Amino acid sequence: MEPFLIDLKEKRDERGALVAIEGGDTVPFQIARVYYLYDTSPERDRGFHAHRELEQVLVCVHGSCEIVVDDGRFRRSFDLARPDCGLYIGPNIWREMLRFSQGAVLLVMASMHYTESDYIRSYNDFLAEVRARG
Ligand code: T46
Numbered sequence: 001m002e003p004f005l006i007d008l009k010e011k012r013d014e015r016g017a018l019v020a021i022e023g024g025d026t027v028p029f030q031i032a033r034v035y036y037l038y039d040t041s042p043e044r045d046r047g048f049h050a051h052r053e054l055e056q057v058l059v060c061v062h063g064s065c066e067i068v069v070d071d072g073r074f075r076r077s078f079d080l081a082r083p084d085c086g087l088y089i090g091p092n093i094w095r096e097m098l099r100f101s102q103g104a105v106l107l108v109m110a111s112m113h114y115t116e117s118d119y120i121r122s123y124n125d126f127l128a129e130v131r132a133r134g
Contacts, residue, residue: 003069003093005078006057006086019084021109027057028088029111036107040065040100047097050120052129055111057086063104070094072130080106092133094126 008026011018023031037046040063047067058067064081071093078087089095097106112118120126 001088001090002071003067003076003078003087003089006088008059008084008086010084017084021057021086023109027086027109029055031109032112033110033114034108035110036061036105037097038103038105040102040104040106042100042102044100045096045098046100047095048121048123050094050126051091051118052120053091053112054118055088055090057088057109059083059086059107059109061105061107063101064099065097065101065104065106066099068096068098070096072127092126092130094120094123 006027008019008021011020021027023029040046058080060080061083064079067078067080067087069076069078069089080087100106120129
């Protein structure tokens with residue numbers, strides 16, 4: 001499945017705003033793990049890998065960053081700059097996280113626990129796996 005944006009439906013009133021995310025509803029999988037990236041810097045790109053099985057939703061809850069996604073044929077870029085907007089990335093999509101604003105915080109909800117065997121960390125290996133799949 002190609003990456004897509006999810007409207008996280010902010011609840012705003014005079015006190016501020018709240019976003020609630022429910023696994024299997026707001027995001028299209030049960031959430032098994034949550035992690036977040038912080039102390040990020042515009043000079044320090046991250047990612048540069050794909051996952052074989054993992055599904056994730058990324059939300060830039062503070063600041064902004066650019067997420068480049070690549071299915072082995074086409075590259076596409078998303079600017080994440082709103083805490084009420086999530087980016088779904090499914091399996092077999094190469095991702096690069098670029099241009100973090102100073103102090104940006106990227107929250108990630110994941111469908112699986114962490115396992116290094118799910119990562120493809122070489123772009124050539126990624127292309128070979130995608131092409132072998134047809
Ligand atoms: C992804 C993007 C959006 C853990 O021990 N547990 C975890 O749950 C994660 C995600 C990472 N780690 C360890 C593995 C490395 O030693 O934390 C270190 C940094 O991980 P990594 O270099 O993979 O970080 P990013 O920011 O390049 O990528 C992360 C996720 O790993 C990845 O799944 O899609 O964020």
